[in-house]
Amino acid sequence: MKSSYSNRLVVLLILLLILFGILLQIEIVKSIDRLKNEELLKSEQYASKISLLIQQRTKGGIESVLSRDEDTRLRLNQTLQAFLTRQYKYIFVLQRNSNGSYRFLLDGSMENPEDYKSLFFPKSKKFDEVYKNQKMQIIQQSEGTEQIWLSLVYPIVENNQTESLLVLDLSEDYAKHLNDFHSPLMVLIWMIQIFLIITIFVLLVLAYRYYILRKNILFDKLTSTHTKVFLEEFFNRNDLSDYNAILIDIDEFTEVNKLYGYETGDSIIKEFAMTILERLNDESKVIRTSGTEFFIVIPKDIDNFEELSRELFKILSEKRYLIDNKLFAITISMSAIVMPQKASSVQNIQRILDEKILEIKSRGKNDFGIIDTQNISQIQYTNINYIKETLEDGRLVCVYQPIYNTQTKEISKYETLVRLIDRDDRDKLITPFYFMDMIKGTSQYIKMSKLVLHNVFNTLHTYPDIELSVNIDLNDLYNRDMMNLINSNLYENRDVANRLTFEILETQELDDYKKIVALFQQLKAFGSKIALDDFGSGYTNYIYLIRLDIDILKIDGSLIKELHTSKQKALIVLNSIQKLAKKLEFELVAEFVFDESTYNMVKELNIEFSQGYHLGKPEPIEFYVG
């Protein structure tokens, strides 16, 4: 928006400058015209005075006096010379004969004055008009004249008879002088105008280049469909919930490229895209999101979206391509979604459609699937703003999964698990799968941890006979805000802190053991225990058992699952872990005990504690503690 305003401002400024230049030019032209008019008025006054003077000195008829009195002629010529300033090129008096020809009576030229009564052709019929009408005229000189700008022809009239014409020729040099009066300003205006023309030209070139660049960015050269950049821009301008979406992927297209070459592959892709474009209207947008993948958005006002999607699938599946005079078919996997009102972002929609396509491909490809409403409702859970709103509303609850003494089958403690509550359906709980990765490292994560710790300590205070454990990422311990939060909670609840276990999950390899040892000491300051989560997988290794002050080992669920697939090997590994834990005096917990046979095997292995859906699902604490 800001860019749009600045563009408009630049255009407005240029237009104002152009207007300013034009107005200035008009004003200068007017000013020059005023100067010229003033000069002409002055010349007219001169002409009137000269005419009067001539008449006064030639009383009794100008021609008769001048013909007989050469002295008067000479004096009058000298008088005319006196008026010959820089603005006048020539001043002379003409007489018109009965045959229409003109002859000089007087001439004010300093050099080579014309002979008395010598012939003259004035080159303008307006001289005759002045003679006839007895009205002064200013004549613009034309072809056949030199160095004359204007001629002022003034009739000398005696007894209502035009006796002669007084001619004042205004010099062309003087006209130039008048024009040059404003020349610096005119130069400035010309420079402004040239600058503006160049600026406009440059802007046009830039606009054209920008247009070409945008075209290249927004349109796929091969298929004439849109690019991903267009998709982003499109949903900056349009509401996502006004559209439905389809994702199409051509199955195993690499084989086509291998068999027929990339050129043939490209022509098929091109024809494929053309088929999609032909079926859809202009308001629908087709975006080539990768080599063989097309994302389509269709306005919701188009009826029967599902029917349209199925029809498109049918058209594309049945389409045949001519390669080397043989008809060739391709298969596609296609997913469609009716956009939910609360869809967070187009990327999430693409991800969901992509997951559906993966599902279709895992089933054998060449199929079409529509995303069900359950999945749709989950889209919003991946929206950071939705999670933020949930935490602000305090819609968070802790559920507890029991950890049993394997031999006695009595609950030893509970693992605390966090759930968020759906905004519209209070019975619906949102698992960390949807939001945890998104909020880690943000202020929302601290906020959530604060709520969890508050819940945990409340439970410990409410139920004095139970023990709880909470999960914590090792990276959280490096976060000063998080450690401050944990330490302050431990201190405030130091009377119950000894019934709390921190289950540490490590997502990257440790290198600074000294720091971790110090952090563990802080956690254990009020009697809390430390459990190493997911032992036997990922980054957890035996060196931790030596260097870190750990109380409990929780065997990773994947190892327990192996009891069903590779029983003997799994038993050997688990047996060794059991012996190790016993020798090092660690409590040992088997996770993921999902059925009775697993429980029995864990029991046979003498693993002290067990946890899993078979024994107890995560539930509110009241479910287990009456």
Next chain:
Amino acid sequence: MKKILFIILLLVELQALERDSTLKLYVGVFSALSSQNIISVYTNDREYRDIFRDSRYIKLTSRVEDANIALVTNAKSLRYILNKNIIGYNKYPILFVTDYKLLKQTPYAVGAFYWRKGRSQLLFIRDRLSHYNIRLSSDYQKFIIDEL
């Protein structure tokens, strides 16, 4: 240096234009005065010789006797031609002058072209034209005068 070169080129170009228009005028006048397709012209004025040199309609002659028209630009040249005793009515060459005074000096000059007060002046004298049996086309009728 480039500026000076540009000005020189501009002046040369302007001069060429002026020469072209002068040539055009004289070709018109001489064609009106002579019935020849290619008119033999005598003049000892170097400037005019340069102008006429490249014309397809005017052939410059070095002898007055060989010319259809003699263009006289000064009194000395007029005297030289008159002293040849070949000038007379109904005889070639016809005299055409470039000054009003020259026109007055000899009755054999049928017309003149010159500049007065910044205006071009072209004129032919009726009785002198008739002495040479010259009838001008309608384009030139308005330039014919009866007396000087």
